[in-house]
Amino acid sequence: MVLPKQVKIVEVGPRDGLQNETQILSADDKVRLIDQLSLSGFKAIEIGSFVRPDRIPPLADTEQVAQRIQRLPGINYSALVPNAKGLARAKVAGLQSVAIFMSATNAHNLKNTNRTTAQALAMYPELVQQALAEGMQVRAYLSTVFGCPYEGEVKPQQVLPLVQQLLAMGVYEVSLGDTIGVSNPLAVQRTLEYLLEHVAADKLALHFHDTRGTALANVLAGLQMGITTFDAAIGGLGGCPYAPGAAGNVSTEDLVYMLHGMDIATGIDLDRLVSINHYLSERFQRRLMSRYALTRPGLRI
Ligand code: ZN
16 A cells, blocks of 8 residues: 655644534634644644624634634645635735635535626636735635535546636645545545546545545545645534534644554644644533544643
């Protein structure tokens, strides 16, 4: 088995995680969370979202959070921006990195953003150009790559042109999302085999949700295909809007535990992650979905 020696983990808990939690964290707690994540060794942390505050109330205070966190050198702090207004807010907040997002399927994109995939592809080039002109880096999320709650199966032939168009706009990476956590290692392998005939592995990241318990297995399939960037959320935050009580994103603690055990470096301090997990568990008054953290109940650092 040929595996990479080093992997980059993009911590999406403060955004993708918290946006799907019913309980809202205070700005103080978010700042504390992000500052602790910064000290854990991540090179990329997604801190929030500049969508309309009434659409995602848990992230309505992203400006405030962005201005109050302690930004450490060498860390890419980013936030989601859906449009020019969101980009302007990201600029005011002093962010140097933003992410655009769309779905691989039209029905999900319509439901999620009120526009078709064609409309998204038509409006994003200008937005990306504006961001690049501001000196920002731009990442793209492509959701429902491995399955859609409305359209079902998604074929890689449907995904490739979207990935190519996003890259052509100037985004540095496209994160391929299993948004509803329906994929499996063989499907991940097949999708990547197709995409990698046309796109370099370092232009792709993988974003797995653990809704049905397949996320880490899917990561392994991605590693075997040469992918070296993975999104994850501390404590497996994120839930699933279609399945109350279900797991969310792949837990960062479990991912780091697995990678380190396989001699794959991440630069991340696992004990510190467990400590953050305990802090968040207290805030949420429930155990968060990390198997590894459950094995370290007493750890405090
Ligand atoms: Zn996600």
